[in-house]
Amino acid sequence: MLSLMRGEWYQARKSFAVRLVLVCTIIVGVCFERMSQEYYIANNQLEYATVGGCLCSMMQDTAMCLLYASVFAGLMIGGAFENRTIQSEICSGKKRTYVYLAKMVMYLLVVTVLSLAYWFSGAVVIGLRYGLGTSELIGNLSKPEYLVGMVIACVFADMSLSAICGMIGFMIRKTGVVMGVCFALILAGGNLLAALLPENVSKYFEYTPFRLAYRVLKYDLTWGEIGTTCLFSLLWIWFILGFGIWRFQRTELK
Amino acid sequence: MSDVIIEAEGLTKSYKSQTALKNVNIKLKKGKIYGLIGKNGAGKTTLMRMIAGLGFPEEGSLSLFGKKTGRERTGEKNRIGMLIESPALIEGMNAKENMHWQCLMRGYPNYEMEEKLLNLVGLGDTGKKKVKNFSLGMKQRLGIAMVLLGNPEFLMLDEPVNGLDPTGMVEIRSLLKRLNEQEDKTILISSHNLPELYQTATDYIIIHEGEIREVISHEELEEHCKSYISLESTDTEHMVMVLKKYLHTENFKVMPDYSVRLYDLFTEREKIGQILYQNGVVLTEFSIQQATLEEYYMHVIGGNTNA
Numbered sequence: 001m002l003s004l005m006r007g008e009w010y011q012a013r014k015s016f017a018v019r020l021v022l023v024c025t026i027i028v029g030v031c032f033e034r035m036s037q038e039y040y041i042a043n044n045q046l047e048y049a050t051v052g053g054c055l056c057s058m059m060q061d062t063a064m065c066l067l068y069a070s071v072f073a074g075l076m077i078g079g080a081f082e083n084r085t086i087q088s089e090i091c092s093g094k095k096r097t098y099v100y101l102a103k104m105v106m107y108l109l110v111v112t113v114l115s116l117a118y119w120f121s122g123a124v125v126i127g128l129r130y131g132l133g134t135s136e137l138i139g140n141l142s143k144p145e146y147l148v149g150m151v152i153a154c155v156f157a158d159m160s161l162s163a164i165c166g167m168i169g170f171m172i173r174k175t176g177v178v179m180g181v182c183f184a185l186i187l188a189g190g191n192l193l194a195a196l197l198p199e200n201v202s203k204y205f206e207y208t209p210f211r212l213a214y215r216v217l218k219y220d221l222t223w224g225e226i227g228t229t230c231l232f233s234l235l236w237i238w239f240i241l242g243f244g245i246w247r248f249q250r251t252e253l254k
Numbered sequence: 255m256s257d258v259i260i261e262a263e264g265l266t267k268s269y270k271s272q273t274a275l276k277n278v279n280i281k282l283k284k285g286k287i288y289g290l291i292g293k294n295g296a297g298k299t300t301l302m303r304m305i306a307g308l309g310f311p312e313e314g315s316l317s318l319f320g321k322k323t324g325r326e327r328t329g330e331k332n333r334i335g336m337l338i339e340s341p342a343l344i345e346g347m348n349a350k351e352n353m354h355w356q357c358l359m360r361g362y363p364n365y366e367m368e369e370k371l372l373n374l375v376g377l378g379d380t381g382k383k384k385v386k387n388f389s390l391g392m393k394q395r396l397g398i399a400m401v402l403l404g405n406p407e408f409l410m411l412d413e414p415v416n417g418l419d420p421t422g423m424v425e426i427r428s429l430l431k432r433l434n435e436q437e438d439k440t441i442l443i444s445s446h447n448l449p450e451l452y453q454t455a456t457d458y459i460i461i462h463e464g465e466i467r468e469v470i471s472h473e474e475l476e477e478h479c480k481s482y483i484s485l486e487s488t489d490t491e492h493m494v495m496v497l498k499k500y501l502h503t504e505n506f507k508v509m510p511d512y513s514v515r516l517y518d519l520f521t522e523r524e525k526i527g528q529i530l531y532q533n534g535v536v537l538t539e540f541s542i543q544q545a546t547l548e549e550y551y552m553h554v555i556g557g558n559t560n561a
Contacts, residue, residue: 007359014355016346085355088342088400091306092360093331253308254339 004094004102011085012106017075018114021068025114026121033058033122047219050133052141052150054126056217058119059154062161065213066186068114069162074179076107077169087253100248104166104241111162112155119151139219149226150216156233157212161186163240164209170248186210209236256320257284259408259440260305264314267300267464274300276464278314282408282442287434289455290444291551297464298444299339302412306336332360335406337414341397345386349377349396352385356400371399376425390417398426402433409433409441415450423447427454452547462555479545483516483523486539487530490514496533501526513539 012018033054040048047053080086080103089099133142140146165182172178190210197205205211215229258281265278275297282288292298303309304316307328315322318330343352353368372378375395385393394417401409414430415423431454433439445451451458458475460468470478487493490512497503497516506516519526520542530537545553 003359003361007355010355010358011344014344014347014351083344084340084342085344087306087308087338088336088356089359090308091331091334091336091338092404093328093334094359095328250310252310253303 001098001102004089004098005105007089008102008106012076012110015075018072018110021071021114022117025117029058029118029121030125033125036122037126047133047138049126049130050138050142051123051127051131052133052138052147052219054123055119055147055151056138056141056219058122059150059213059217061118062158062213063187064118065111065115065158066161066165066183068111068118069158069165070179070182070186072107072111072114073162073165073169073182074175074177076110077103077166078173078175078178081173081253082175090253096249097245100170100245101241103170104163104244107166107169108159108162112159115158116151116155140221141219146221146226149223150221153216153226153229153233154213156230156237157209157216160209160212160233160236160240163237163244167240167244167247170244170251207232209233209240212236258282258317259284259319260442261317262301262304262314263316265301265304265311265316266313267304267309267311273464275304275311278461278464278466280459280466280469282440284407284440285434285438286456287430287441287443287454289451289458290442290461291448291451291458291547292444292461293446293555296461298461299412300464301461302336302338302410302442302444305334305410306338307331308338332404333406334408334410335401335404336410337397337401338410338412341393341400343385343393343396346384348382348384349380349388349399352396353400353403356403360404362404367403371402372396374402374429375399376422391419391422394418395422395426398429405437407439409439411441412444413446414443415445415447423450430454448548448551449546458547460551460554467554475547475550479547479550480517481520481542481544483520483526484539484541484543485514485516485526485530485537486512487514488536488538492533493530493535496530496535500529500533 036057037049040046048057086099086103090096132144135142141150164186168182169178172181193210194202194205206215212229212233215225260280260282262278262280265275266273267275278301290298290301300309304311305318316327318327319333321327321330344355347355349372350368353372354363357363357368369378375398377392377395377399380392385396388396394414398411398414401411415426418426427450430441430443434441443451443454455472457469457471459466460470485493490508493514494508497506497514501519503516503518505518506514508514516526527537527540
């Protein structure tokens with residue numbers, strides 16, 4: 001497992017796509033946030049001129065996280081089947097479970113790093129300019145411990161969504177198709193499900209990977225919400241990885 | 255210790271309605287170079303994929319180095335170097351980086367070995383050139399270098415000379431022979447290039463429609479690919495009649511191109527020419543030839559050409 005992880009890390013480190021997207025993310029994040037700030041301050045929406053408010057608004061952009069998850073599920077997982085590196089790992093005597101886990105862990109790490117870069121690229125600039133803000137303005141998000149809790153919960157929640165993309169990558173195994181299916185299916189499917197489900201069922205929808213992140217994206221955040229979001233996210237990740245491994249062990253590879 | 259590296263018993267596999275492998279029984283013994291011969295869709299790659307653990311048989315058992323269960327077999331796979339279909343290459347990296355990734359993944363990074371193997375396959379001077387800019391032959395060479403990492407005892411190569419130029423083919427052939435003779439490596443090569451295989455393999459496995467039709471050694475093949483006298487005439491029917499009536503032989507075959515292959519009377523070549531001439535047969539071809547592996551293969555699978 002350790003050697004597989006080292007191999008995955010080496011691949012990620014050498015990947016031009018990862019470096020390019022990381023740099024673009026930081027540039028886009030800073031520019032986007034600067035433009036937004038000017039608008040919010042002009043409209044007296046001062047809560048956005050705080051680290052918590054800025055992070056909250058950036059994290060609500062889950063489509064961005066889904067975009068990273070889809071693109072890298074295609075590049076890192078679909079691409080690995082196409083260039084036969086996964087097959088090579090299996091041929092060299094590595095257990096399928098470890099191959100799956102190593103690939104998924106590195107994939108989730110890359111997507112998380114990119115998401116964090118996106119969230120913090122703007123928040124750091126805001127933090128340096130305006131500080132954390134007051135509790136009257138943004139409630140608990142003025143306190144560093146709640147900010148950390150929100151970010152951790154959101155990272156886990158986004159990981160659970162990305163894990164679905166990763167699993168799709170292992171099922172479809174074609175770069176372009178994986179990207180398209182992950183983005184279109186999850187984005188459209190998630191919204192469609194939320195709209196179509198009856199009210200008594202849809203209240204549980206917030207406990208699915210599609211909506212988990214939104215549970216912690218609010219100013220009056222509580223430790224209970226942070227805890228349950230982390231717990232449900234980890235349960236989903238565990239379930240998705242487990243199902244993915246079970247399926248991958250039975251998959252015929254070309 | 256047993257000298258059997260791979261043993262398959264009753265391996266069967268089908269895809270939807272098509273049977274890819276039918277009750278395959280083979281034993282690959284240490285120290286040999288096996289040539290796996292079969293046309294497209296015969297089951298060569300399916301068999302290799304089963305051995306590699308990429309596919310699963312529906313029936314039958316498979317043992318690697320005497321280990322039968324899936325978990326035990328996985329442990330033994332680091333003693334095998336496999337190149338199936340196409341090499342596992344990361345296009346955005348150069349040759350050295352690909353070798354290094356493979357070493358890290360396998361758990362034995364060794365820069366010295368990486369350099370040595372790259373030089374061995376003639377890619378030591380590719381520098382920072384990315385694999386995506388490599389020719390097919392260069393990719394194939396790099397694939398072979400990667401297969402040799404970790405000094406495996408058994409090499410399984412699917413079309414290893416695919417895309418190589420004639421010089422490259424000769425180099426890879428001599429490399430494989432050297433590995434077999436000097437380092438006692440067992441090799442299984444699948445190839446459509448039968449003349450190339452004929453110069454490399456010590457044993458041949460002929461697979462057709464998912465069935466192993468024959469396993470034959472190079473010596474036995476040479477015995478089967480016996481010499482014959484090739485006769486061509488303007489009137490094949492008349493020549494056949496003369497062969498039967500005046501030379502008292504039926505040990506010949508009429509080929510689809512109307513030439514005749516005569517398998518005896520080698521010591522009476524002058525007599526053959528004389529009798530045919532006396533009976534009005536005008537010969538346009540009279541030569542001694544030998545059947546090739548290709549012809550023998552066609553004969554075994556019941557194709558048009560007969561050995």
